[in-house]
Amino acid sequence: MDLGSNNDANIKAKALAEVLERYAGTEGALIPILQEAQEIYGYLPGEVMREIARKLKIPFSQVYGVATFYTQFHLKPRGRNIIRVCQGTACHVRGGARLLEAISAALGIGKNETTADGRFTLETVACLGSCGLAPVMMINEETYGRLAPEKIPAILEKY
Amino acid sequence: MQDLKEWRETLQQQSHRGDRPSLTVGMSTCGQAAGGAKVMAALEEEIARRGLQVDISQTSCIGMCYAEPIVEVALPGKPRVFYGDVTPERVPTLVEKHVLQGEPVREWALIQLSGEATPYEGIPVMPGSTYYGRQVRVVTSRLGLTNPESLEEYIATGGYEALEKVLGQMTPEQVIEEIKISGLRGRGGAGFPTGLKWSFTRQAPGDKKYVVCNADEGDPGAFMDRSVLEGDPFSVIEGMTIAAYAIGADEGYIYCRAEYPLAIKRLKMAIAAAGEKGLLGRDILGTGFNFDLHIKAGAGAFVCGEETALLASIEGRQGMPRVRPPFPAQQGLWGKPTNINNVETYANVPFIIKNGGQWFASMGTEKSKGTKVFCLTGKIKKTGLIEVPMGITLREIIFDIAGGIQDDKQFKAVQIGGPSGGCLPEDKLDLPVDYESLTAAGAIMGSGGMVVMDENTCMVDVARFFLNFTQAESCGKCTPCREGTKRMLEILTRICEGEGRMEDLDTLETLARVVKNTALCGLGQTCPNPILSTLQYFRHEYEAHIKDKRCPAHVCQALLVYTIDAGKCTGCGACARACPAGAISGEKKQPHRIDPALCIKCGSCMEKCKFGAISRL
Ligand SMILES: Cc1cc2nc3c(=O)[nH]c(=O)nc-3n(C[C@H](O)[C@H](O)[C@H](O)COP(=O)(O)O)c2cc1C
Ligand code: FES
Numbered sequence: 001m002d003l004g005s006n007n008d009a010n011i012k013a014k015a016l017a018e019v020l021e022r023y024a025g026t027e028g029a030l031i032p033i034l035q036e037a038q039e040i041y042g043y044l045p046g047e048v049m050r051e052i053a054r055k056l057k058i059p060f061s062q063v064y065g066v067a068t069f070y071t072q073f074h075l076k077p078r079g080r081n082i083i084r085v086c087q088g089t090a091c092h093v094r095g096g097a098r099l100l101e102a103i104s105a106a107l108g109i110g111k112n113e114t115t116a117d118g119r120f121t122l123e124t125v126a127c128l129g130s131c132g133l134a135p136v137m138m139i140n141e142e143t144y145g146r147l148a149p150e151k152i153p154a155i156l157e158k159y
Numbered sequence: 160m161q162d163l164k165e166w167r168e169t170l171q172q173q174s175h176r177g178d179r180p181s182l183t184v185g186m187s188t189c190g191q192a193a194g195g196a197k198v199m200a201a202l203e204e205e206i207a208r209r210g211l212q213v214d215i216s217q218t219s220c221i222g223m224c225y226a227e228p229i230v231e232v233a234l235p236g237k238p239r240v241f242y243g244d245v246t247p248e249r250v251p252t253l254v255e256k257h258v259l260q261g262e263p264v265r266e267w268a269l270i271q272l273s274g275e276a277t278p279y280e281g282i283p284v285m286p287g288s289t290y291y292g293r294q295v296r297v298v299t300s301r302l303g304l305t306n307p308e309s310l311e312e313y314i315a316t317g318g319y320e321a322l323e324k325v326l327g328q329m330t331p332e333q334v335i336e337e338i339k340i341s342g343l344r345g346r347g348g349a350g351f352p353t354g355l356k357w358s359f360t361r362q363a364p365g366d367k368k369y370v371v372c373n374a375d376e377g378d379p380g381a382f383m384d385r386s387v388l389e390g391d392p393f394s395v396i397e398g399m400t401i402a403a404y405a406i407g408a409d410e411g412y413i414y415c416r417a418e419y420p421l422a423i424k425r426l427k428m429a430i431a432a433a434g435e436k437g438l439l440g441r442d443i444l445g446t447g448f449n450f451d452l453h454i455k456a457g458a459g460a461f462v463c464g465e466e467t468a469l470l471a472s473i474e475g476r477q478g479m480p481r482v483r484p485p486f487p488a489q490q491g492l493w494g495k496p497t498n499i500n501n502v503e504t505y506a507n508v509p510f511i512i513k514n515g516g517q518w519f520a521s522m523g524t525e526k527s528k529g530t531k532v533f534c535l536t537g538k539i540k541k542t543g544l545i546e547v548p549m550g551i552t553l554r555e556i557i558f559d560i561a562g563g564i565q566d567d568k569q570f571k572a573v574q575i576g577g578p579s580g581g582c583l584p585e586d587k588l589d590l591p592v593d594y595e596s597l598t599a600a601g602a603i604m605g606s607g608g609m610v611v612m613d614e615n616t617c618m619v620d621v622a623r624f625f626l627n628f629t630q631a632e633s634c635g636k637c638t639p640c641r642e643g644t645k646r647m648l649e650i651l652t653r654i655c656e657g658e659g660r661m662e663d664l665d666t667l668e669t670l671a672r673v674v675k676n677t678a679l680c681g682l683g684q685t686c687p688n689p690i691l692s693t694l695q696y697f698r699h700e701y702e703a704h705i706k707d708k709r710c711p712a713h714v715c716q717a718l719l720v721y722t723i724d725a726g727k728c729t730g731c732g733a734c735a736r737a738c739p740a741g742a743i744s745g746e747k748k749q750p751h752r753i754d755p756a757l758c759i760k761c762g763s764c765m766e767k768c769k770f771g772a773i774s775r776l
Contacts, residue, residue: 006672027493030475031458069477069634070458074419088379089574089610090536092624101761105739126461126628127379128418130189131534131608132224132542141420145192145227 016048020055030056032068034073036139043074078116079121081159084138088127091135095148099135100124102149106156119159160444162400163319167707170315179211180213181205186221187389187775188421189382193227200246202230205254208377213258218743218755219390221303222544227267229303232257238273240282241406272304275279288397290541293560295522295530298506299508299546300358305387307425313393320437323399323510326446331361333544334405338508340516342528347501348374348605349681350527350578350594356498359488361404363496368408370399371473371492371499374422375457375464376414378577381608383532384502386544388415389424393430396452400439401512403450406498411422411450414469416618418455456484461578461632465680466499468634477574479634480680501606503532523549527593531604537574538565539613547592554588555616557611567611571712572697574759576605576627578632581692582618601692603685615716618697619704623651625689631681640683643674647690656717659705720776734764735775 010112010157019036023029033056037048044067053060056089085100100111107122114121130136133145184190184199199217206213220227226243233239240263242253249267256264263271268282270291278284285291296302303310305558325334339354360368372395376384389394415423415683430452439450455473463469463478470492472478491497507529507565511519520528527549533556536542540562547556550663553573557563564570572582581602583590590596594604612621630644647670650663671687671694678684694701703709710718723734724742728750735743735751742758745751753764767771 010492028455028473028475031472032456035456035458053197066475066477070460072457072459082698086379089621089624090380090542090575093537093610093612093621104346125418126632127381128188129376129382129385130192130224131380131536131610132380132544133192133227134536134542136192143188143192146522158612 012040016051020052030058030063033069034063034067037144043077047077054100071091077114079118081120081139082123083120084123084125084128086126086128086134086135086136086138087124088131090131091137094134096135098149099147099152102152103137104158106152120156160446163314163323163444163496167320167539170311175465179447180211180217180234180235181231181233181594181609182213182258182581183218183233184215185220185227185231187218187386188226188419190227191421194226197247198228198230198245201250201423202254202748205250209254209259211254211258216306218305219302220386220544222299222383222386222546223269224298224543225540225541226293227508229269230294232263234258234261236276237261238267238271238276238278238282238284240271240279241269242267243269265444274691281307281558281629289562290560291585293551293555295548296546297510297530298387298394298503299390299532299544300343300376301394302386302544305391307390307392307562308428310393310429310436313391318393318509319397319399321509322397322400322438323406323444324512324720326444326448331405331407335361335402337512337516338405341510341519342516342523342526343504343507343519344527344594345501346503346507346531346606348576348603350481350604353504354489354499357402359486360408360496360498361486363489364371365496367410367495368405368406369492370408370411370496371470371487371496371497372399372411372413372505373464373466373469374413374419374498374502374504375469376416376419376502376606377461377464377604377632378579378608380534380536380574380577380610381606382534383544383607385422385500387421387532391426392422392425392508393433395502396426396429396433396439398508399452400443400450401508402446402498402500402505406496407640409449409451411452412455412473412492413452414455414457414463414473418515419454423454430454430507453497460634460702460709461628462680462682463695465682468680469499470497477634479636480682482679503607510580518644519674520637520739524586524591526595527604531592533606533607533609535561535609535611538568538613538616539611540565548590549593552591553583556592556609557588561611564613568615569613570611570710572612572617572621574602574604574610574612574621574689575608576688578629579603579681579688580605580608580620581613581688582696583692584696585654587696601688601695603688614715615712617710617712618693619651619654619710620712620714622693623648623655624688625685629686633682633686636678639674639677640679640686643670643678643683644686646670647687651690654701654704655710655715657704657708657715661705663705664698664701665692683763692743707776719760719765720755721753721758721760722774723751723753724772724774725752729772731769733769737763737767739763 049063053063230245250634271282303370343353344350463472467477468480487497533545625646629647633640636639730748740759742754
């Protein structure tokens with residue numbers, strides 16, 4: 001498996017070791033550890049999940065089960081920028097589906113896909129809690145509200 | 160404890176809004192999504208450019224999402240004026256007129272809060288304005304008006320008076336009694352009496368007990384809990400501390416969904432600040448009472464809002480619900496007695512303790528006491544966050560407070576209670592908002608999301624939308640929910656695609672009842688509600704899809720037919736260029752036509768036509 005250049009892989013492995021160290025002996029730490037591991041690697045490589053299982057002394061199947069249960073965890077690499085288009089109720093009645101279509105058309109990728117250059121991954125989310133400004137999307141940590149298909153190209157341009 | 164009193168008095172005398180003009184920007188998630196940060200930057204630049212002595216700070220959501228970004232301008236000794244739809248371009252004028260010349264810009268002002276000052280003429284005063292007139296702000300009373308990150312402001316506005324009273328003068332039993340008198344019911348959806356729940360956990364045998372706050376807020380269309388956490392995190396922490404004292408717990412968790420990064424950040428700051436001042440942790444206020452509070456970030460699973468699934472998730476396992484009993488009050492986190500309540504439930508507690516259970520019980524209806532926070536969204540003029548006394552009617556909320564339907568279209572339905580709730584039609588608008596009335600009508604109180612729908616919303620599509628959601632979120636543990644949601648979704652999809660049969664309606668109804676009665680947890684038991692309520696009130700729409708192969712609201716794409724009116728078409732070719740499927744043809748300056756076999760029904764042509772020549776049936 002390719003986890004980046006050697007040096008890069010070392011830095012990440014060290015960061016992971018620190019996380020595991022910090023949570024050593026803490027009850028119920030599996031989910032926060034997976035969250036932090038994903039922050040380090042951008043996703044959860046199999047090797048990393050195996051390492052976590054070893055350190056926590058729990059079966060790999062348990063780590064894998066938790067990682068696949070929650071939508072927040074990703075087992076495949078993702079793009080540099082994550083677009084999350086809200087498909088919640090308030091956004092749905094205000095054109096959330098058309099917004100998703102427009103973004104999908106602009107990027108040439110479908111839901112849960114990544115552009116060939118690795119620039120964007122397109123995902124959907126059930127509600128971003130900014131329903132008053134529907135339809136809404138989030139790119140990385142930034143939320144955009146009162147969207148319309150026409151506004152999309154200029155926003156994507158920035159990333 | 161004496162120290163806290165003295166500190167509060169000093170803070171109140173200092174009054175955080177001193178002798179300089181202040182500018183405050185609404186910077187909750189929605190404020191930021193509407194461009195609050197740009198406005199903040201423009202204000203900072205303008206103030207620096209002119210070299211003014213002005214305080215710039217941020218606050219949370221005052222509730223008027225429709226008018227974000229919102230900026231408050233306050234001059235010493237003058238009313239606080241709130242401006243809506245502020246853009247960086249408007250900033251220089253605002254500063255010039257209001258800050259420098261002392262004259263508010265009336266046409267941009269939304270409301271003012273005058274306090275002891277004389278109100279400005281021509282600007283509505285907050286409690287009396289049409290938007291706020293019917294509202295009673297309790298748990299939202301600080302939202303948009305104080306700096307949520309400041310413990311000092313929380314204390315100066317009466318924060319921690321309740322904890323002081325509890326630890327100084329009340330036994331745990333008295334605290335529980337006061338909550339019982341208030342009639343407070345859980346705000347997370349089911350409406351279980353809070354005082355009773357606390358007494359169960361208190362009575363459960365065991366030395367180690369937990370309190371847990373459910374901040375998972377998974378209902379799409381709901382953001383009450385996010386707003387309270389972002390806008391008044393200390394009130395939730397104080398409420399939880401009081402609950403811990405009442406039930407005999409020394410440790411607690413707030414389980415907050417990961418989609419709310421700002422709420423998590425504010426909670427962390429608030430917990431640290433309270434800990435530093437001895438309001439959390441060891442020996443709180445010198446009384447020997449201990450309470451440690453942790454935050455857990457959710458990982459994206461709707462079912463984790465269900466209490467037993469939530470506890471499993473805190474323990475680091477897959478968030479699957481289990482059969483109750485035993486209830487968490489007997490066997491909760493790591494098998495210990497655990498009290499779990501919703502964000503808004505805890506946020507009410509300090510106010511109840513401070514003002515008395517009777518005060519709270521004097522608001523609302525016989526069985527539903529106090530106030531409730533709602534999120535108004537969808538096809539409504541004033542989207543936002545409101546707090547109203549229980550018993551108010553839906554009509555008052557939608558038409559009086561929120562100004563009615565966007566673009567003055569026709570009201571069709573209001574969806575209450577999210578995926579567990581239902582859609583109510585026009586003739587239910589005079590229903591009082593309380594737990595029993597809403598349930599009887601086929602909806603539920605739920606957590607407080609209200610999505611308003613107009614003539615352009617298809618109710619079959621809405622039912623399919625919710626089933627799509629619950630089917631995806633079903634954890635798969637029990638068969639009725641796992642298989643039932645799949646089957647119901649298949650039928651609804653078929654109807655939306657024009658392939659439905661009349662018998663489908665009976666099958667749908669039967670399936671819905673079976674799942675409702677046999678599913679293991681609340682997710683499955685309530686997921687048929689969107690279907691049952693739309694079948695009850697909007698059956699004619701289902702029938703139009705099936706019998707006439709027609710979607711009356713023009714939403715279901717497969718049932719749409721686009722045609723060009725040859726009389727109106729000028730042959731400009733704009734539609735043909737816009738069509739992604741190459742379905743439109745015609746000579747230049749001659750009427751064009753759409754090939755129905757190629758048309759993908761996206762509607763792009765209709766949007767581009769300047770002559771109104773394209774119609775949709
Ligand atoms: C599928 C499902 C999702 C739920 N989601 C939430 C939620 O997001 N927030 C919440 O407070 N309660 C939620 N609940 C209700 C909780 O199980 C529980 O009743 C509540 O946290 C109790 O707090 P309360 O008595 O203060 O309302 C959910 C229930 C079900 C069945
Ligand atoms: S429904 Fe889209 S943000 Fe809530």
